[in-house]
Amino acid sequence: VFPIIENRQETLAENIDFGIAHEDEDILIVDKPSGLVVHPGHGNHTGTLQNGLLYYLPSLKYLPRGGLIHRLDKDTSGLLVIAKTSRSYKQMVSALQNRKILREYRAICVGAMSSGGMVDANISRNTKNRIKFTISKKGKHALTHFRILRKFEKHTYLGLRLDTGRTHQIRVHMAHIKYPLLGDPLYGKRLIIPRGATKTLQSKLQHFKRQALHANRIRFNHPISHKELIIKSKIPEDILSILIALSNGPIQQEDIESLKYPEN
Numbered sequence: 001v002f003p004i005i006e007n008r009q010e011t012l013a014e015n016i017d018f019g020i021a022h023e024d025e026d027i028l029i030v031d032k033p034s035g036l037v038v039h040p041g042h043g044n045h046t047g048t049l050q051n052g053l054l055y056y057l058p059s060l061k062y063l064p065r066g067g068l069i070h071r072l073d074k075d076t077s078g079l080l081v082i083a084k085t086s087r088s089y090k091q092m093v094s095a096l097q098n099r100k101i102l103r104e105y106r107a108i109c110v111g112a113m114s115s116g117g118m119v120d121a122n123i124s125r126n127t128k129n130r131i132k133f134t135i136s137k138k139g140k141h142a143l144t145h146f147r148i149l150r151k152f153e154k155h156t157y158l159g160l161r162l163d164t165g166r167t168h169q170i171r172v173h174m175a176h177i178k179y180p181l182l183g184d185p186l187y188g189k190r191l192i193i194p195r196g197a198t199k200t201l202q203s204k205l206q207h208f209k210r211q212a213l214h215a216n217r218i219r220f221n222h223p224i225s226h227k228e229l230i231i232k233s234k235i236p237e238d239i240l241s242i243l244i245a246l247s248n249g250p251i252q253q254e255d256i257e258s259l260k261y262p263e264n
Helices: 049-056 058-062 086-097 169-176 199-207 237-247 253-257
Strands: 019-023 027-032 077-083 102-110 117-120 123-125 133-135 143-151 155-162 213-221 228-232
Touching: 019 228, 027 049, 049 058, 077 086, 086 213, 102 169, 102 237, 117 169, 123 169, 133 169, 143 169, 155 169, 155 237, 199 237
Parallel strands: 077 213
Antiparallel strands: 019 027, 027 077, 102 155, 102 213, 117 143, 123 133, 143 155, 213 228
């Protein structure tokens, strides 16, 4: 049974700027910039990606959440899947629930890791601060895999994969193992400047004010043709500039893209 079609007038269509990584008759994959809220909520009734999607494709008003299959935090950049029809929405929601959508991220964490691994720790909302989440035995199951892509003196560049999709999952898990994401305003550490850091690196670190997290790759079978789709997003300039400064030498987008998460 397909989702009930109804006109959701409460979300207004607005001309919002966002990138498109892939589009066909059934799905749309958006490359979301940092700073863009995904869907309306408390304090964000307009100016969201969902408002922009309804402007870009008015027929999405008949689908739940404007066709959005999953979400990203406001300051996390990268790839999001949107269904354009009831049939594709049903198939993609099922694929997400059955963990058939592979989501890969890139992040910079504070601290020099010695090895990759996984974090298997339940997550629930923080009872003392409703905008935060925390590790709790009574929470929902959450599993994150991570691998070191490049190690610096006081930071590590990571590739991460999600087995589950809890709110703030990567941010909470990395903070839990004492390697919070660089710039994370909720779960982060105090700013650490490496010894001998150049003025450029000092300035970049001091002015980086969002969690260094980017959803850079997504893989799934198309909901209608069933062909495998692999969509990638370039590392955004603000994160790339931090990596260049940490490297203390030339490093290009191509070099960053070559740092791949191991397939096995």
